[in-house]
Structures are given as C-alpha cells and as structure tokens.
Amino acid sequence: MAEAVVSVSLELLDSILLPTAGFIGEQVRLVGDVDEEVDKLKNNLQAIQAVLLDANQKQMNNRAVRVWLNRLKDACYDVEDVLDEWNTEIMKLKIEGGYVHNAFAPKKKVCCLFPSPCFGFKEVVLRHNIAVRITEINKKLDAIAKEKGDYNLNVIPTNERPNYQRMQTTTFIDVSDICGRDVEKNNLVRKLLCGSSEQRLQIISLVGMGGIGKTTLAQYAYNNGEIKSNFKSIIWVCVSDLFDEFKIARVIIEGLKVPPPNVGDLQSLLQRIHDSIAGNKFLLILDDVWNEDHKKWEPFYHCLKNGLHGSKILITTRKKSVAHIMKSIDIINVEELSFDENWLLFRRLALSKRPTHESEKLEEIGREIVKKCKGLPLATKTIGSLLQFKRSRDEWQRVLHSEMWKLEEIEKGLLSPLMLSYNDLPSSIRKCFSYCAIFPKDQRIGKDKLIKLWMAQGYLGLEKDTKLETIGEEYFHHLATRSFFQEFSKYEDVIYICKMHDIVHDFALFLSNGECLAIEVNIGDNDPFINSSNKNVRHLMLKVNKGVSFPMSICSVKSLRSLLMISDDRENALSGDVLQNLCKLTCLRSLRFPNYRVEEIPKDIKKLIHLRYLDLSSQYIVQLPESLSELYNLHTLDINDCLDIVELPRGIEKLVNLRRLINYGCLALLYIPKGIEKLTGLQTSSDFGISSEGDNDSKACSLEGLKFLNNLDQGSLTIRGLGFVKIASDGKINQLLTNKENLTRLTLQFYKWKKMERRSFQLITPGGGVSCEDYELVLEALLPPPKLEWLKIKDYRGNTFPSTWITSLTKLKSLFLWHVSNCKNLHPFGETAVP
Structure with a gap:
C-alpha cells in the first residue's frame, strides 16, 4: 500500500510541474524560493519508491519494516494533501481568471503574476504556507529515507517486477463451480431432505x-x-x-x-x-x-x-x-481436497488455455505448487489464477521457491498464496484491492460505484486522454481473474455486482492495517471512536441503524478520506449540526450519505476542497448551495431521486473536472443551468431539462447547448420538455445527438413536471399555439445517436414519426411509446421490438 501512495504523490507532483504547463509553471514561483524543496521532495520519493517492493515483502516477517512503511504512508498522505491543495489553488486562479477552456470564447492572455487584481495578499500568503508545509514534509521524508538503509532494502530488478498488461485480450474465468466434493454434496443433500x-x-x-x-x-x-x-x-x-x-x-x-x-x-x-x-x-x-x-x-x-x-x-x-x-x-x-481434485482445479485455471506442448513443460512444477496449497480450494484458485498469466518456466519456478510460502498469518496455509498473488499485482491495482476492505464482510459490491471510489482516491491515475472509467474496468477485471472477487451478478455477460470471500476480506483488512473500517452502530453501542485504535482510519463505511444518533466523534477523525454512510431507514436524519461538522473533514475525497432525511446542504461544503465524489441521492434537498460550485476537483455529483430539488448552482461551470452528473428522477428540476455548456468533459448527465418560456431563459441551458457536450455519451440520457422547443426556420439542430457515438439509451419526454408542494407534482404541457407539426419538426431536427439500442418517447403529439428517425435506428432493440395518441401509424421498424 505504501508503494501505491508514493506513486500517487509522484504522479500528482509531475502533473503540477509539467514543463509544458506554462501558466502552472509561472504560479509555482508565487510560493517563493521553493524549487529546491520541490526537487528534494521528488528525489526523496523516487529513492524510497525504488526499494518499496522489497520492503512490502519483508514487512511480513519484520515488524520494524512494517512500522517504517506506516510512517512513510502517513508522510505521503501529507504530501498528497499539500500537492492537491496547491493544484486546487492553481485551478482556482485559472477559473477565476478565465483560463479554463470555454466553448464560447478564446483563451485569454495570462494576467500579471504578482499581487494585482488577479489575486491578492491572501492568496500569496496561502502559497507561502504551502511552501512551508513542503519543507516540513521534506524533513520527515529525509529521516525516513535515511532509515531505509537500516533494513537492507534492495532495488528489485525490472525483469522481476509485476508486468501489468491490458486485460482486453484475456478471457474471464469463473471459478465458482465446485470441484470434487461429491461425498460432501450428497451427504448434505440427504441430511437436508431427510x-x-x-x-x-x-x-x-x-x-x-x-x-x-x-x-x-x-x-x-x-x-x-x-x-x-x-x-x-x-x-x-x-x-x-x-x-x-x-x-x-x-x-x-x-x-x-x-x-x-x-x-x-x-x-x-x-x-x-x-x-x-x-x-x-x-x-x-x-x-x-x-x-x-x-x-x-x-x-x-x-x-x-x-x-x-x-x-x-x-x-x-x-x-x-x-x-x-x-x-x-x-x-x-469439510476436509482438504485430495491432491487429484486440487490438481484438476489448478489445471483448469492455470493450464487450460495453453497449447499442449506448453502445458506439458509446466505440469511438473505445477504439481509441486499444488502440494503447497495443502488441499485448500481458495489457495488453489488464487495461485492458479496468478499463474494463468505466467508464460515461462522461470516465472513458475520463482513462485514455487518464493519465501512467501513460509508465512502463516490470516489463516493457516492461505496467506502465502494470497500474498504471492497480491505482490504480483502492479502497485496501481494493489491499492484498489486493499481499499475494498472498507466494505463489510459479505457486502454486495457494485462495480461502477467501486470504480468511482477508486477514481476519487486517485488510484486510477491522472490521465487526461484516457477515460479513467475504462482503466477502472481493466483493474476490476484483473482482480476478478486473480480470484480476489467472486459471486458475480451479470447482465448480458457484463459484471455489475460482486462479493469478496471472507478470507480475502480478512487479507484486505490485514493489508490496510487499520486504514479501512466498516462499522454498524446499533442502540446501546459505545461510540466507535472513543477507542483510540480507530483514530488512524482513513476510509470508513458507517451504518447507523434506526433510532441511533449519529456518532459525532467521527467528525474528530480529521484524516478521513472516505466517509460512506448507509441507511436502510428513510426516517434517519442528519441534523444541520452534523452536516456542519462533516464539513470540517477537509481531507475527504469521497462523501456519501444517500437515503438520509437531509433538507439543506451547508455552505461550508466548499471547505471540502479535495472532494471528488459526492453522493446526495434520495434526499429532501430543495436547493444546492452556490458554494458547491467551488468544489473544483469534483468528478461525480449524484443527486439521483432528489425529487424536491428545484435548482442547481448557477456557477456550475466552475466544476471543470465534473465527469458525471447523475440526476435522474429530479422531477422538480425544471432546467439545467446555462453554464453546463462549458463542461465539455462531462460524460454523464442523466436528465437534461429544457426551459420553457418564463423559466429564466437567461440562466437555463437551451437544447442547442447539448452540442457542446461532445463527451456526453455514457449510460443513458433523458431530455425533458421538448414540447416547449421552437425550431428555427432552417429546421436544423446540428449534431446535438449524432456525435454522441456511445450513447445507447435515450428518453425523449415532450411534457414536464411542475412542483406544487413537497413531493407533489403537476404535469405541464405547452401552450395552445403548439401544433402537431411543431412536435414533428422537433423530432425530425433531433436526429438520434448512431448506436442507440433503447428508446422511450413520452407525450409526443405528432401525427407521425419522421422517416429520418426510422431509417437512422439501425441498432435499436427496444422501443417504448407512452401517450402518443395522435400517431395513426408507424413506419416499418424491421427487427425493432415495439412493446
């Protein structure tokens, strides 16, 4: 885990100091004579990083090395915080100065880089404080770097390091079937039926x-x-x-x-x-x-x-x-598997996809490895899943003769194969695995939400040209093929939910070393953070059951980076005092509290400057504070099923890193702010409401604004209020949807809802001047995306569907028509399913 944290710090440092980033390079000078300290910071991190793979292996048998790694992790978390704060301040200057890419205007020239109207004394002091903190962290890292010599840590040669390969070419193997156990199966069934x-x-x-x-x-x-x-x-x-x-x-x-x-x-x-x-x-x-x-x-x-x-x-x-x-x-x-049963399981995993001549060369070594698994199916699955990616005899021999087989913690015979498989992972995937210890045992884990949480912690990198969600899919798939996940739920062969075996969960907890914690608070329980052993937790999943007050001591754990709250009871509420105190957890990257009765988000939410993932779904919120638009690092905002929310922050354009706006079911939200047109990196916006006359047209994004959101092609999209749209005389709305090549699900709703009172809505329709031809013109101008598979059209009052749509829907599998009573006939849809 320490290696992973060091990697994140180095990547973040490089992103700030890229020589091509002229504006950022100039801003670095604002913090004073910091160049030397930054160079020292980078050199220290690189020197320590070189020996971390060896340190990770030695910590199993050397407690002093483990303590050293924990001190290193703490220092690197401080590095990450200060660098992220630095990067955020630079971003703030760029946004307030108008340097962020704008769809409507060219980039402006850089303003004066010294105290001027562009920034004031307060900002310069802040940058000086950042420089001071970097100097203080360097002192800690100096001491840590010197100590590495005391433990005889070696640099692992490049050819012995894990070699991560992209997973598109590998075949997923589901190892959930029972191998052998015929006697036990028959005996169990007989006893249950008797x-x-x-x-x-x-x-x-x-x-x-x-x-x-x-x-x-x-x-x-x-x-x-x-x-x-x-x-x-x-x-x-x-x-x-x-x-x-x-x-x-x-x-x-x-x-x-x-x-x-x-x-x-x-x-x-x-x-x-x-x-x-x-x-x-x-x-x-x-x-x-x-x-x-x-x-x-x-x-x-x-x-x-x-x-x-x-x-x-x-x-x-x-x-x-x-x-x-x-x-x-x-x-x-339930006894150990026989050697023959264990060998069959191992061979199916490690050798079945190889040519016969290759399998024969590895079989002798494989049999020796199976003996070391001691008849434990989980050990065999784990080590077999690891070796399916090892092609040479040397790699297999290295596994056979590893010192890791001597380890006996966690559960007799299981730590060795788990640690071997874990150490073979690249550091970028290791940290993703150990983070899973935040979930309780037997928890069903949603793949998409897990990937968002990884992204929020920076585990998927900072690449700008690659979709981080794609990297997350690859990492998840890699862990699944190594048997770290199991019990998959699939839809059309795509995994969307998984679980972890309880032993694998124990292993993840062991690796996290107290950083990840899942707590359920019931009536009569003691405050979970009175015990000082929980004070170092950084990732917390909290379930507060019915009738239990929120444990305020959590707000004292300033090191928290993830706070994921669960509630099965919609009557549970978070008071204003609780929310105000949560805003003091300024290290948070992920904050999630769906299904709580929350009516107002405090303005101090802006203090959570590191926040990337914010889930407010199914709340009673009426309005989000304008200060939320100062969360410049936010990449996911989930307000799904917030039925009462009427308005998004007008300054939404400042959320330059927003990738996902999940707002399906926000019926009271009559329009999307105009500033969203500038968020050209937005990949998901579940519900796009079009303004009608009198709906603050100057603040609302028009239908034409969709054309600037060229990356809006993930998941599904709902466009509401199309009946209020007026088509220009040329009858064209260019490239609103046709350039969204990966959009496969679309809902077109011509009416919309108006909020009457809390959770009460009235359907509103266009005025009497709107004709059937107006509806047809809108649909004809709004050509569908090329890969559309699922289409729902609601409240359409045209007499027919334009032929341009019918001929364009070549990939359509499902069509749903609701309240389209004026339509007398449909053109032939070929293979399209029309429920």
Whole structure:
C-alpha cells in the first residue's frame, strides 16, 4: 500500500510541474524560493519508491519494516494533501481568471503574476504556507529515507517486477463451480431432505478451516432444485465475526417476506419471526458463525422451533465448539481436497488455455505448487489464477521457491498464496484491492460505484486522454481473474455486482492495517471512536441503524478520506449540526450519505476542497448551495431521486473536472443551468431539462447547448420538455445527438413536471399555439445517436414519426411509446421490438 501512495504523490507532483504547463509553471514561483524543496521532495520519493517492493515483502516477517512503511504512508498522505491543495489553488486562479477552456470564447492572455487584481495578499500568503508545509514534509521524508538503509532494502530488478498488461485480450474465468466434493454434496443433500429426525428443529453443521469450501457447499444447497422444492422458505444470513442479533433477526424477517414490526427491539423482531414461521417449513442457512456465547443463540433457537416439523438450520463454522453450542448433532467435517481434485482445479485455471506442448513443460512444477496449497480450494484458485498469466518456466519456478510460502498469518496455509498473488499485482491495482476492505464482510459490491471510489482516491491515475472509467474496468477485471472477487451478478455477460470471500476480506483488512473500517452502530453501542485504535482510519463505511444518533466523534477523525454512510431507514436524519461538522473533514475525497432525511446542504461544503465524489441521492434537498460550485476537483455529483430539488448552482461551470452528473428522477428540476455548456468533459448527465418560456431563459441551458457536450455519451440520457422547443426556420439542430457515438439509451419526454408542494407534482404541457407539426419538426431536427439500442418517447403529439428517425435506428432493440395518441401509424421498424 505504501508503494501505491508514493506513486500517487509522484504522479500528482509531475502533473503540477509539467514543463509544458506554462501558466502552472509561472504560479509555482508565487510560493517563493521553493524549487529546491520541490526537487528534494521528488528525489526523496523516487529513492524510497525504488526499494518499496522489497520492503512490502519483508514487512511480513519484520515488524520494524512494517512500522517504517506506516510512517512513510502517513508522510505521503501529507504530501498528497499539500500537492492537491496547491493544484486546487492553481485551478482556482485559472477559473477565476478565465483560463479554463470555454466553448464560447478564446483563451485569454495570462494576467500579471504578482499581487494585482488577479489575486491578492491572501492568496500569496496561502502559497507561502504551502511552501512551508513542503519543507516540513521534506524533513520527515529525509529521516525516513535515511532509515531505509537500516533494513537492507534492495532495488528489485525490472525483469522481476509485476508486468501489468491490458486485460482486453484475456478471457474471464469463473471459478465458482465446485470441484470434487461429491461425498460432501450428497451427504448434505440427504441430511437436508431427510424428514425422519426426532428433533423438531434439526441443525446441520459444515465445519472446517477457512477457505476449505464450506460456503460453496452451503451455496450448492441453497441453489439445489430438489432442496428448493422441499422447503417453503429458504433464508440466507451471513453472520460473520460479530453475532449481531438485530441484524440476524432483520435478515430472517426479510427472507420470510413479511413486514417488519413497527418497534425495532429484539423481542419484537423475534416475535415476528415466531409468528411468521408457524406452519412454515423453512431452511435457514447461517454462514460463517463464530459466536460461542450460547445466551445469544438461545432466544433464536426457541423462536425458530415454531416452524413446521422438518424445518432445518444449516450453519457453516470454523469451530466445532460453535456447532455444539448451537445444539447441532449432524456435523459434516469439510476436509482438504485430495491432491487429484486440487490438481484438476489448478489445471483448469492455470493450464487450460495453453497449447499442449506448453502445458506439458509446466505440469511438473505445477504439481509441486499444488502440494503447497495443502488441499485448500481458495489457495488453489488464487495461485492458479496468478499463474494463468505466467508464460515461462522461470516465472513458475520463482513462485514455487518464493519465501512467501513460509508465512502463516490470516489463516493457516492461505496467506502465502494470497500474498504471492497480491505482490504480483502492479502497485496501481494493489491499492484498489486493499481499499475494498472498507466494505463489510459479505457486502454486495457494485462495480461502477467501486470504480468511482477508486477514481476519487486517485488510484486510477491522472490521465487526461484516457477515460479513467475504462482503466477502472481493466483493474476490476484483473482482480476478478486473480480470484480476489467472486459471486458475480451479470447482465448480458457484463459484471455489475460482486462479493469478496471472507478470507480475502480478512487479507484486505490485514493489508490496510487499520486504514479501512466498516462499522454498524446499533442502540446501546459505545461510540466507535472513543477507542483510540480507530483514530488512524482513513476510509470508513458507517451504518447507523434506526433510532441511533449519529456518532459525532467521527467528525474528530480529521484524516478521513472516505466517509460512506448507509441507511436502510428513510426516517434517519442528519441534523444541520452534523452536516456542519462533516464539513470540517477537509481531507475527504469521497462523501456519501444517500437515503438520509437531509433538507439543506451547508455552505461550508466548499471547505471540502479535495472532494471528488459526492453522493446526495434520495434526499429532501430543495436547493444546492452556490458554494458547491467551488468544489473544483469534483468528478461525480449524484443527486439521483432528489425529487424536491428545484435548482442547481448557477456557477456550475466552475466544476471543470465534473465527469458525471447523475440526476435522474429530479422531477422538480425544471432546467439545467446555462453554464453546463462549458463542461465539455462531462460524460454523464442523466436528465437534461429544457426551459420553457418564463423559466429564466437567461440562466437555463437551451437544447442547442447539448452540442457542446461532445463527451456526453455514457449510460443513458433523458431530455425533458421538448414540447416547449421552437425550431428555427432552417429546421436544423446540428449534431446535438449524432456525435454522441456511445450513447445507447435515450428518453425523449415532450411534457414536464411542475412542483406544487413537497413531493407533489403537476404535469405541464405547452401552450395552445403548439401544433402537431411543431412536435414533428422537433423530432425530425433531433436526429438520434448512431448506436442507440433503447428508446422511450413520452407525450409526443405528432401525427407521425419522421422517416429520418426510422431509417437512422439501425441498432435499436427496444422501443417504448407512452401517450402518443395522435400517431395513426408507424413506419416499418424491421427487427425493432415495439412493446
């Protein structure tokens, strides 16, 4: 992880000091005689970076090296903060001086670079402070750099470093199938289907060490057709380390598909379960149970006995004592795979895609490596996924004889293959993996949101000519092929959700060394940050359950870079005091609190100058503060389903790095500000509202403004209010959509909604002077994008659809027409589906 942080700092430093950036180069001089300190900073970082791969390997057996790496990480985070602040100040000068690219005007000349109307004494002092902070950081790095000699750290030769290759040419391998285990599978199914047990509630246990395949066997049972037909309800609960009675009870109620009780105390939850399973033959699967306190299990046991005779509970656990405490008599011991079964699994991963002659040369070494995996399927999957990318015998020999096989932390026999696979990753992908420790165990992880979070931390680089989302896709795919992710949900063969095996999650936590943390706060819990051991956390996922006050101590953790809050209850609210204090977490790069009852965002949001990702979705916000437009680094603003929001900041044009404006479902938002036309890097704007007469035309972006957003080609786009558009006499609107080559989903809505009161809307229509021909002219002028696959047209009052549209929709797969009553006939659509 330290290597990754150093890389980010160096890349950020280079981006500021590029010799071609004339304006930026001039601004550097404003901070005084800082050239020497900047050179020293860069030299220190490069010298340390050269030995970091060796340090990462030695830290496993040398605690002093690990402490040294932690000190280095802290210093580099300070470097990143000060450089980002510096870069932001330069950006601010450029924006306020008019040097940012503008679609309507040529670039201006550089103004005077010394105190003048362009900037004042306050700005010069700020730049001087930045110089002072760089000097202070250099003192820390000097000491750290000198200490590296104490640990005999070596520079790893280039030919032994991980060689990252773009992933487009590799084939994704899904390793979720069970290899072998026929005896265990048959035994488990037999026990679950057997109805002759004298126990009213039979409890079956799968017991074995971590990574042995217990969860995979339980999943096999959960998805088995014969078992599904034998039980009315099948419920899956991931229990994990902490036996959280409230969480377990709520998940069981959800699995039973009954409404939860109005009161959230444990007794009410258990009573609802007791009543709901009466006469119900159910199978409850409790995965990864650790609890050895029978008092916590006892209320559940008595509650669940109310089910129909033949109901079963299946638990997976690493401890046989847990099975006994939970009154389990039927215990299936899940042993290591036989060598032959393990070899088949390994060969399928590492050798199946190679020519026969190449596989034969590697088979002998492969068999020796499989022996080191000790019959653990997870170890075999991990190391097999690593070796599928290694082509030569030398590379395989290096893995076979690695010192990493001597490591025994995390879980016996599993740290070695995980660490081998991890160390083989480029530093840019390592930091992406360790960041995943922010998610709780068994959390379903959305791929797109994960990529946005990586981007916010700078993990995907600062490239200007490459879409960072594409790099994120490649990194995700790389980790998936190495078996760091599993249990994929796909749509048309594209992964959109995944999970991490609990052992892999433990490994990610081990690597993050306290930087990543997931906390769930319930009634009666202690303040999570009273304990000083949490003070160094930098990435936090927080779930505050119903009836619990927000733990204000979190606002004292000034080092936080990610704060992702979760709420399952729309009644949870964040008060103005909480939000005001959150604005003091000035190191934040990601801030997310959807589904909370928030009505106003404080003006002090502008203090979060490093913020890249802001998720305010499903809030009660009426208006975003104008100061939000001072978040110059923001690349994602998510206001999805903010039904009450009526206006975006007029200064939205200052958000020069905004790539995604996710605003679908903002029905009260009648128009988009005119300044959005200048955000030529914008890739996503879910909902584009067109102003009608009297809708502050001077402030609103017109339909023609779409033509400046040439990169607006990701995801889907909705254009609302087309019925209010007046087409010029030439009947042409040039290249509004036709130049958006990757736009595949489009909604054209001719009417729009007007907000009457909170969450209450009225459909508004164009005035009586608008004819059927006016509608047809708009549609004829607005030619579709070339790769459109999905089209919805709403409230269209034309008599026919222009032939230019019909002939242009060559890629269309789905067409939805809503309220198009005037249209008497449709031209032939060929293979187009018309629901």
